[in-house]
Amino acid sequence: MFVQLNFTHAAFIFFERYTYGGPMQLSQLRSFIAIAREQNLTRAANNLNLSQSAISSQLKALEDELGVSLFRRSTRGMSLSDEGRILLEQAEEVLAACVNLQRSAQSLSRGATVSVTIGLNTDPTFLRVSAINQRLSLLHTNLNVVFHATETASTVQQLKNGLIDLGFFYGSLPDADIAEATIAHVRICVAIPNRLIESGEPLDWNVLAELPWVWVDDKFSPYQLLATKLGDMTKPPQRMVSASNEQIVRELVIAGQGVALMREDEARPLAEAGNVTLWTKGWSNMPLKLGWLREKKSLPHIRHAREAICHIWAAEGDVSEGDLTGKAWL
Template sequence: MVMEFRQLRYFIAVAEEGHITRAAERLDMQQPPLSRQIKAIEDELQVQLFHRRARGVELTDAGHTFLDEARAVLAGLRHAFDATQSRARGELGRITVGFMPSGPFHPFVPLAVRRFRESYPLVSVSIEERFSTEMLDRVRDEQLDVAFVRTSRVDPEHLVITPLLDESMVVAVPAGHELVRRKGEKALSMKQLAGEPFILFGPPGTGMYDATIAACGAAGFSPRIGQHVPGITSCFGLVAAGLGIALLPASMQRTLMEGVVYRNIRGPVIPTTRLSLAARRGDRSIVVRNFLKLVREAAKGFAPA
């Protein structure tokens, strides 16, 4: 005979109550069937688990050992049930999230990740920082699960790119530049920037590179590219050094650097850049689905300070 989990429950109840009748009442069953089950367990193990006393039963040494093991087996079974159900609900697992270089500077991105971690504390979250175009490739190739991106590129066959928030752009200008020396002028038009050297970062196809080209084109000119740098930190350094200006998301104004001044952009059409969330089309991971749902809902109610 193969012992069943219910028999372990019967044995534990008798051991804890020290009495067959009380254990039967606890288990909502009759005393004779419970006595037969205990006898069947002893017969299978070929050991005596209880001393029968006038006022109940008492565990033998072998019974004490079996009680410890039975409790451990049932605890392990409960853990297996709980872990399986938690994973099915997406409460266990892991997710790898990609950020574009400007992502951490936008208050929504760390907010969304923090809310996910608070809602699903047992899910392991890994972070990678890459350019948007590279992240889209990594999401498609299953090296990333989701990615916050700024890009106009779409991949309708493999990816779902969900728009989250549109953000105005500002211009970073070297301190002391004639564009910012005029007192009281807190905003510049795109036409005022037409003759300036632009510092671009990231390869073509990335959000800020394409957004800069598009903003200048909408204003009627092609930007004069002074420098093309690989990362956003280099961009700040070159602006501070007086080597050019740069269009940036408004959230980047949180980055204070000596020698860099920010100005809003005025005009009939204010250039914007879009923050989106990329994921694989048809991804079956419950963890990923939970992340997507939480981020989309958070974006609906997000109001930047």
Template sequence: MDLELRQLRAFLAVASELHFSRAARRLHVSQPALSQQIRALEKSLGTALFDRSSRATELTAAGRVLFEAAPRVLAEAERAQALVTQAARGAVGLLTVGSVGTALASIAPRILRLVRAEFPDLQLEVSQYDTSPQLVALADGRIDVGLVRAAQPTETVAVEHLVSEPLLCAVPTDHRLAGGPTVDPRELADEPFVLWPRPLGRAFFDIIVSYCLGHGFSPRIVVEGADIETQLGLVAAGLGVSLQPSYYANLRPPGVVFLPLDGEVPQVALQVAYRRSDRSPAVAHFVAAAKECAASG
């Protein structure tokens, strides 16, 4: 059985009017063409749909069954067509997103709202990852797009700049430097440092070490924290000082003071990352939304 949607539409027109001429005018086709479509449909189904034995056109028993079922068939067909069109535009399906913690607390919600407003049927799955694990997850196909910091592009993963933030110095509130307006980086030479483990963000870690080396010392790392909350808690406890992107100052953690650094200060980039081979419209929409949010501040 090979049913065509145009034949079903023609059948519904005739079944509604119970008059071939009126149905033909309604469909803007000739009556012979309409009759030909109905005969083709009856041939496909192997049964008559209309009783043409009297002057009035009437539905047969089979025709009445089809008259009830055909609208559902057409509605499902139209729904399927709409879903296919939406999928081609990246408006449906699942988009898996990775994000560093700072982005989740700053720009990521705005990006997600923008994507959701434009494509309400696109399912978003968001997980917090540090930069290095995100790059691995992208390359492995476990996430589709990510918000990363100070990452280098690879052969597999493309990275595009969004915004930059200067480094700030985080010290305990009772630290000798806490009362000053700024910090001379050379004053940190003998201080214990609290930092991220390098495997979680090699590029960011190396920015900090390079900055310290540029001021004549290597940071004495006494403890590491796998997330920003842990690191700032360690700073508040007096275990050391830390250098962090300026956004973390907005968190206002108790027991910690953020101070600007004197002189030229490295800028830490927030970026959007995705697989170079990915042609998904949903990924393209997310990247565009991320750039729009970054540009609007």
């Protein structure tokens, strides 16, 4: 049985150079990713159930091992350095691949022969990959699970080509061959880097359209939602830079290089850190869905994965005050 880990080339280099070349631990990568998301050491420590001193020590050890400073420290919090922005996406891919590696090894040791491939259209932490993997591991010990990076726009083709068995996506897939279930409704907002606007400046679409934007695709669900909301007021931004995924969008916004549509759970910490302003007229709700081929809906491995995903999202709906993850639910 072949086990495939879906590394990008950059992530493979990161994994090979640093994991094999030194004592770097996965717990250090988890701390790095948590701090990058929260931009606050206290919140990141709470999310990982660690003390501030423990997570700070893990970050220092990782920076020493890599030989770079991953963050800029200020009274407002912690923001990624240029080096940190480059390494963040690779670190996330390493963690996701290690989850696949551990799961595949467990399955092989039990003689597992059935695999299910789940497409992830956004970051694994937001999609609750760890909890999904844990539930499938407990309930279906003979099932080998593979997590594969995808995009909403390619979900239909990847399902039909057999590259994935199920896939997360935003919005709707207008294809009769695809069955879908709504997992959650995600809050989307317009995030404006503060360096692009004057403090207290009145903001309307005409003003925003003159600013540089970070754009994914006109068919990307958040942009379609914004266009529908604004109606006749909409005119295309004058200057745009294209980005292939949400992680790139987030990093360009942090760097102040353009306005963008972002999930609230990603944008809110940036606003609290004083990096961005959230446009009051730009809020909308976007469905997060799970899709699979209608003709395969009764296959046990697809049904088991679908039930596990729906259970995890339903079970984790209630979160403690201050946890921004739950604010993506509406």
